[in-house]
Amino acid sequence: MPQEFRLILKNADLPGYAPDMECYLRHGGYEALKKAVATAPRELPDGKKQTSQEVIRDEVLKSGLRGRGGAGFSAGLKWSFVDRRSGKPIYLICNADESEPGTFKDRQILHKDPHQLIEGMVISCWANDCKLAYIYIRGEMPKAAKLLNVALKEARDKGFLGKNILGSGFDCEIHVHRGAGAYICGEETGLIESLEGKRAYPRIKPPYFPAVLGLYMCPTIVNNVETLCHVKHIVTMGSAEYAKLGTPNNTGTRIVSLSGDVKRPGYYEIEVGKVTLGELINHENFGQGLKDGRSLKAIIPGGSSSKVLKAGEVFKLNRKGADGQMTKVDVPLLDLPYDFDSLQQAGTMSGSSAIIVMDDSRSMVEALANLSEFYAHESCGQCTPCREGALWMAKGLHRLTHGEGRKQDADYLQHIAQNIQGRTICAFGEAAAWPVLSFVKKFREEFEARGAADEAKHASGGAPMKMAASPKH
Amino acid sequence: MSFSVPANLEAELDELATHYPVKRSASLMFLHALQEHFGHVSKDAVVWTASKLGLQPINVQEILTFYPMFRQEPLGKTHVKVCRTLSCALAGSGGLRAHFCEKLGLDSHAHVAQTTPDGKFTVEFVECLADCGNAPVVMVNEELVAKAGMTEADAILEKGKR
Numbered sequence: 001m002p003q004e005f006r007l008i009l010k011n012a013d014l015p016g017y018a019p020d021m022e023c024y025l026r027h028g029g030y031e032a033l034k035k036a037v038a039t040a041p042r043e044l045p046d047g048k049k050q051t052s053q054e055v056i057r058d059e060v061l062k063s064g065l066r067g068r069g070g071a072g073f074s075a076g077l078k079w080s081f082v083d084r085r086s087g088k089p090i091y092l093i094c095n096a097d098e099s100e101p102g103t104f105k106d107r108q109i110l111h112k113d114p115h116q117l118i119e120g121m122v123i124s125c126w127a128n129d130c131k132l133a134y135i136y137i138r139g140e141m142p143k144a145a146k147l148l149n150v151a152l153k154e155a156r157d158k159g160f161l162g163k164n165i166l167g168s169g170f171d172c173e174i175h176v177h178r179g180a181g182a183y184i185c186g187e188e189t190g191l192i193e194s195l196e197g198k199r200a201y202p203r204i205k206p207p208y209f210p211a212v213l214g215l216y217m218c219p220t221i222v223n224n225v226e227t228l229c230h231v232k233h234i235v236t237m238g239s240a241e242y243a244k245l246g247t248p249n250n251t252g253t254r255i256v257s258l259s260g261d262v263k264r265p266g267y268y269e270i271e272v273g274k275v276t277l278g279e280l281i282n283h284e285n286f287g288q289g290l291k292d293g294r295s296l297k298a299i300i301p302g303g304s305s306s307k308v309l310k311a312g313e314v315f316k317l318n319r320k321g322a323d324g325q326m327t328k329v330d331v332p333l334l335d336l337p338y339d340f341d342s343l344q345q346a347g348t349m350s351g352s353s354a355i356i357v358m359d360d361s362r363s364m365v366e367a368l369a370n371l372s373e374f375y376a377h378e379s380c381g382q383c384t385p386c387r388e389g390a391l392w393m394a395k396g397l398h399r400l401t402h403g404e405g406r407k408q409d410a411d412y413l414q415h416i417a418q419n420i421q422g423r424t425i426c427a428f429g430e431a432a433a434w435p436v437l438s439f440v441k442k443f444r445e446e447f448e449a450r451g452a453a454d455e456a457k458h459a460s461g462g463a464p465m466k467m468a469a470s471p472k473h
Numbered sequence: 474m475s476f477s478v479p480a481n482l483e484a485e486l487d488e489l490a491t492h493y494p495v496k497r498s499a500s501l502m503f504l505h506a507l508q509e510h511f512g513h514v515s516k517d518a519v520v521w522t523a524s525k526l527g528l529q530p531i532n533v534q535e536i537l538t539f540y541p542m543f544r545q546e547p548l549g550k551t552h553v554k555v556c557r558t559l560s561c562a563l564a565g566s567g568g569l570r571a572h573f574c575e576k577l578g579l580d581s582h583a584h585v586a587q588t589t590p591d592g593k594f595t596v597e598f599v600e601c602l603a604d605c606g607n608a609p610v611v612m613v614n615e616e617l618v619a620k621a622g623m624t625e626a627d628a629i630l631e632k633g634k635r
């Protein structure tokens with residue numbers, strides 16, 4: 001039977017569980033940090049010597065941990081790119097901006113178990129020799145920011161943070177930095193600019209890879225809240241045990257945010273790839289199906305920027321057969337294992353692991369218009385294709401949803417979207433284009449019918465066509 | 474100049490500035506604190522922040538105008554942020570926002586922040602508040618109201634009128 005597997009959220013929802021130090025310690029808190037700083041250097045079979053820090057970094061690499069913020073990049077590899085010879089300080093930043101529409105997983109950790117994040121961060125700092133770290137938390141979470149500040153103070157008082165942590169000689173400080181309502185601060189280089197006290201204009205890569213030229217042009221690691229929490233569990237369990245969770249190349253657990261037209265929306269932690277998209281939506285342990293009398297129309301599988309999936313789609317996935325050979329097999333939408341690789345092979349992504357479900361009562365034109373308004377509002381404005389394109393798409397969709405559509409709007413939208421992706425400084429360009437490209441491609445009839453109906457209405461003597469104003473921002 | 478920052482707040486901000494190797498980094502945190510204290514960020518607050526952090530006023534002004542949470546005008550006592558984005562829209566946040574506006578005599582089509590003439594309420598459409606499983610979501614000052622229906626909306630209005 002498909003069910004939750006709670007590793008990160010093991011304690012968060014226990015009755016009486018509180019975000020304070022005493023409670024955290026009662027539940028085994030900071031034991032992983034003690035274990036980490038007591039790690040012995042080791043010699044590998046090939047004679048290579050590893051320092052204690054290298055051992056932990058190696059463990060994180062071997063665990064297969066992939067970033068939980070959006071891109072799913074190997075955390076261990078990211079750490080290995082850090083320029084350790086520049087002589088400059090190395091910074092660690094926890095990305096707690098959580099602003100990808102549909103996503104509400106980091107919120108649970110930040111509000112209910114802040115010490116778990118702090119422990120994960122101190123271990124990560126220790127392993128990477130970072131003496132200064134920041135938690136960049138979105139401005140709309142003022143309570144979590146306060147909780148974190150209290151927790152950080154408690155950690156300092158107990159010697160888990162600050163000077164000479166647990167007598168190891170290692171000094172580390174963590175501060176909370178609040179954003180102020182801009183989605184682009186979630187993009188790691190925009191976040192860094194924002195942390196430097198500037199507008200969150202993403203930096204172009206190359207050359208500004210955070211691992212080399214990050215915060216204050218120093219090597220910097222940016223990881224998501226959930227990713228950093230996993231580091232603690234990798235240390236506790238050891239990489240081999242940890243990697244048994246989940247599925248090959250998609251190890252560990254992941255918190256899925258489920259919203260939209262299901263009976264039981266909520267956050268569910270699963271072993272990556274052990275539960276299917278259909279189970280997450282329909283099973284009694286998860287979403288419990290669509291509202292009565294409704295059927296599935298579309299799924300946004302990984303936050304609003306991921307490409308939409310249409311009910312009834314069947315995908316060709318690579319599967320290893322009993323003979324070890326890779327073959328292509330047909331996998332229907334609802335049987336897609338919820339993991340990084342399967343969703344990528346289905347032409348979309350698991351992104352921030354936020355699923356938004358839409359039933360047959362929903363207009364895909366309205367849904368896309370809603371999302372496009374988000375991107376038009378949130379573009380930072382540096383790149384012309386993104387700034388203008390996101391606004392054009394939103395305006396076109398505003399017309400289409402306000403009785404002023406045209407049959408060729410589907411082509412028009414697609415054309416604009418195609419001219420954004422790949423032509424921008426940061427991946428926001430893709431994030432804005434992908435929903436449009438996928439909605440229009442998969443639900444083209446709906447967009448064309450809507451435009452055609454408006455044209456017919458006007459042709460038959462209705463009010464003359466006029467460009468409706470876009471909403472005031 | 475009538476603008477003055479209380480000593481305890483200034484001390485708090487001085488401490489905040491020590492969190493960063495480069496003082497400029499503290500500017501967002503300064504604006505948060507000043508806005509919390511004064512209700513909005515005035516021109517004087519911009520100039521004050523710039524001089525504290527060794528910046529030009531434009532360096533502060535440009536972040537004030539970039540980040541949606543910072544305000545150049547005073548806000549209503551009860552600040553209602555209704556989430557506009559998809560999951561909340563599916564759960565009826567459009568109607569909820571319109572309800573607030575109608576009850577308060579505000580334009581129910583404008584998405585931007587609108588404040589009632591008596592200064593009691595500001596109503597605004599905002600983007601995803603990261604609690605989509607509880608859609609529709611409304612933030613009232615620092616409180617998040619989950620699964621907000623018309624009953625919850627009326628309670629918020631009632632409380633704010635007092």
Ligand SMILES: Cc1cc2nc3c(=O)[nH]c(=O)nc-3n(C[C@H](O)[C@H](O)[C@H](O)COP(=O)(O)O)c2cc1C
Nearest residue numbers: 067068069095097098099186187188223224227427
């Ligand atoms: C437009 C945009 C928005 C993003 N928003 C977030 C976010 O809110 N939270 C987050 O953790 N990562 C976000 N990311 C991903 C970050 O850039 C970065 O890849 C991530 O924080 C790295 O952490 P991870 O490797 O642990 O996943 C965003 C990326 C883009 C392009």
Ligand code: SF4
Nearest residue numbers: 380382383386424426
């Ligand atoms: S792609 Fe958009 S959000 Fe990213 S830097 Fe360019 S304008 Fe800004």
Ligand code: FES
Nearest residue numbers: 556561602604605
């Ligand atoms: S869409 Fe409203 S909280 Fe996310």
